[in-house]
Amino acid sequence: xxxQFDNKLFVRSNVCLPCNSIGFSLKNDTLVCDSCxxxxxxxxxxxxxxxxxxxxxxxxxxxxxDDKITMKLEDVVAAHEKTIEPN
Numbered sequence: 001x002x003x004q005f006d007n008k009l010f011v012r013s014n015v016c017l018p019c020n021s022i023g024f025s026l027k028n029d030t031l032v033c034d035s036c037x038x039x040x041x042x043x044x045x046x047x048x049x050x051x052x053x054x055x056x057x058x059x060x061x062x063x064x065x066d067d068k069i070t071m072k073l074e075d076v077v078a079a080h081e082k083t084i085e086p087n
Contacts, residue, residue, distance in 0.1 A: 012059055038053055
C-alpha cells in the first residue's frame with residue numbers, strides 16, 4: 001500500500017496474516033485494518049490496539065520518478081516476509 005500523510009509518502013506491505021486482510025484505510029493519523037479493525041500509527045507503524053498489533057506493516061524502499069513509485073521486487077518480498085512474522 002502507498003499513502004501520503006503529513007506531506008510524506010509511505011509505502012508498506014499490505015497484508016495482515018492473522019485475519020487474512022489485504023486492505024487498510026488511513027483514518028486521521030492511523031492505519032486501520034479493513035478486516036479486523038486493528039489500529040496502527042500511520043507514521044511509526046506501531047500497533048495501537050486490536051488483535052493483530054504484533055504484525056506491523058513493514059516499510060518498502062522506493063523511488064519516485066515522473067510521478068511513478070518504483071520498488072524492487074526483493075524489497076517488496078522482504079517487507080512481506082517481515083510483516084507476516086510477529087514482532
